[in-house]
Amino acid sequence: MNRILQLFMLLLPLAISAQIDKIEPPFWWSGMNHSKLQIMVYGDEIARYTPEVKNAVITGITKTENPNYVFITVDTEGLDPGTYNIDFKKGKRTVFTHAYELKKRTPGSNIRKGFDASDVIYLLMPDRFANGNPANDSHPELTEKVNRNFEGGRHGGDIQGIIDHLDHIEALGATAVWSTPLCEDNDKKYSYHTYAQSDVYRIDPRYGTNKDYQRLSEELHKRDMKLLMDYVTNHWGLEHWMIKDLPAYDWIHQFPGYAQTNYRMTTQMDPNASGRDRRYCMDGWFVQSMPDLNQQNPLVLNYLIQNAVWWIEFADLDGFRVDTYSYNDKEAIALWTKAIMDEYPHFNIVGEVWMHDQAQMAYWQKDSKIGAIQNYNSYLPSVMDFTLHDAVTVVFKEKNPTWDKGMIQVYENFVNDFLYPDVNKLLVFAENHDTARINELYPDLKDYKLIMTLIATVRGMPQIYYGSEIGMKGNKSKGDGDIRRDFPGGWANDENNAFTASGRTDLQNEYFDFTSKLFNWRKGAEVIHSGETTQYIPENEVYVFFRHDKDRAVMVIVNNNPAAQTIKLDRFAENLGGFSKGEEVLSGRETGLDSTLGVPAKTSYIIELKK
Known part of the structure; x- marks a missing residue:
């Protein structure tokens, strides 16, 4: 009987440790500037226990109104790489133990060089680019299954498909890849865009694995190319596991419950804006399926900072593009941005500031004199030049140029360059995954050449959108699915394989050859870079x-x-x-x-x- 009792006591910690459903970050690194590590532990009534860490100092334990969470802050400064046991205690008795790893940091990780004006960024949507592994098209744990016949559904493109066609991207003259988000999105429909994420530490299995994402980074770096992650700070999806069991009522913005943003980003700097309007811009949900994260909650902000740093270290990233940057709580997003740039001083982050006035866009760039009027600094190195995009979409079809219509609109865009702290860090583009396809607006190759010449030679960092280099079209008025078409040749049975010169039509080759010549020339044109x-x-x-x-x-x-x-x-x-x-x-x-x-x-x- 004593032997049975002894065996039971030995197995009890293992049984109880099953209560730990998630620990995030799942591991960390020694030697980080962000040394006060906030470890989130989630499990059934985990807050009943008191955590201790041998050979390390716990500087804080936070328990919320939800007993399924405990947040442990550990001071990792001076700790060597290795395994550190977190003991979960009931009184003086250790009930169970979790081994937490501090990995050895890659030498020079903190001085990595981000993307800059010498780069050409290739934006792609992985679900629509190429299907390199049909075996992962659907996944038993995730709701939406592959359906290539549905324009807004999962089509099966994945990380392996990107890796398989890096030759194409490199031959085009691109030096960096910006992929729209790859983390898990378990929405029932339209999950392919992956901006409503359900797990931000896990690559969506329909795209591959975390290891596959590391491999994509490695393959790009072998070619002296860079990888940019599309990061979402403003919101998660309704299917996120934490949204289904909130750590605290104020983890997300509640009114109570749902209220939609008014989309009026100008309220962020308008000195005359009402408090209500300002709140609904920052705190309102982007759409009903995307709960708005409350970054004023220090637990939330720390979680987002650490998740971003974790991906940079784990996947050896070269930059972020941050979705809906100007919808965030502006003080909190500045702290998020500064924390990352303090960790990686030569990194680069470009924010989506979708506005139509240069002064308002310049407000969001680091060290902006306009922001300084309100004592605000976002610390954001780069913003997107949406006013140039606005001009490009109309001037090349202007039939009756006037004093203020036609090419003068392009000229006037650059007149306002004095507003920006650093014009060389503006992202310049003719289109992206949210806008009208440039070849739909301008079906003539001659116009495409004019536009790409402009994008390639003006100040800033050029971004091109997948498929445009072969003349791909898409009608925005038909919905986002049409501007996010499958790249021809990315699927085994495609009749037209536009990834190869022999598979392309004559017209597709004209588009590709021009684009390739232009951007490969730009690689060595330092006067264009600086x-x-x-x-x-x-x-x-x-x-x-x-x-x-x-x-x-x-x-x-x-x-x-x-x-x-x-x-x-x-x-x-x-x-x-x-x-x-x-x-x-x-x-x-x-x-x-x-x-x-x-x-x-x-x-x-x-x-x-x-x-």
Whole structure:
């Protein structure tokens, strides 16, 4: 009988330890700047026990109104890599123990270099890019199954599909991949976009595993390419396991219950805004299926900081794109951003600040003088140039240019560059996964060439959207599914394989060859990465600007006129002085700089100037 009792007592801790359903972060690293580690432990009435950690100092234990949670803060400063036991005690008796690992940090991890203006970012939606592993198209633990016939459903693209086609992305001249979110999203429908995440420490099994995501990073780094994670700080999905059993009532914003954001991001800096309007912008839910996280709760904010740092270390990331950045609690998101940039001073984060006024967008960039008026600093290195995007979507189809319509709208966008603390850290783009497809707006290849020339040569960091390099279209008015079409050739039975030159149509090859030549040239064009800009007021829908430094200069001509134009070069003497000739990059032709230059209709020139 005593032997049975002894055996029972030995097995009891193992049985009770099954109460621990989740520990997050699942592990950490020694030598981190973020050394006060908040460990969230979740299990049935786990708060009944008092945690202790041998050989480490617990600086705080937080229990909430939900007895299924306990938050343990451990000071990891000076701790060596290894396993540290967390004892869960009832009185003086240890009921069970959990082994928590501090891993050895990769040397130099803290000085990793993020993406910058020397990069070209390729944005893709993994579910719609390529299906490299059909075995994971559906998963027994997740509700929505593969259905390629449903435009808004799961189509089966995955991480392996991205890895399989890195040759295509690299050949295009891209140096970085931005994938829309890959963490688990267990929504019943439309889960493919993965912005309503249900587990932020787990890659969605329909995309692959956490190890697969690490492997994608490794494969990119072998090619000297970078990986950007699409990170969501503002909200989770209704199916998130923590939303189903909230740690605390104020873990999310409640009114009580649901209230939708008013989407008026201007309330964030409007000195005349009502408190109610400001609250509904920041605290309202983006949509009913996406509960808004309360980042003013220090447990929530710490959780988000640690999750972001965890992914950077785990997957060796090179940057973040942060979804709906300007909907967050602006003081809290600044703390989140600063914590990451303090940990990784050379990292880069670009925020989605979808606004239509340069002053309002500049407000959100680090060290903004506009933000300083309100004593605000977001610490965010990069913002997206939505006003340039706005201009691009209309100017190339303007049939009646006027004083303020046509190419002058592009020119005027750059007039306001003085508002930004760092224009070289603006993300420039013609389209993304939320906007109209540029080839739908402009079905003529000539317009595509004008637009890509502009995106490739202006200041900032260019981003291109998957499929546009082969002329892919998509009608936004039909819904998001149409602008997120499957890349032809990404599925085994596709008739058209646009990943290879032999599989592409003649027109698809024209699109691809132009894009590839343009962005591969840009890789080595340092004057484009870091040079200054001098622009000239457009005449007859011909926009001319120069990128230059003390030794080099590139002249860019964008003729948006439906007729050929002859431009007089003496107008540009201040930038052409000291140069005797030029070479047009796209054609390889030598160009004289004597008096005039003819430019065919709807044609762009990129001329490297030579002495």
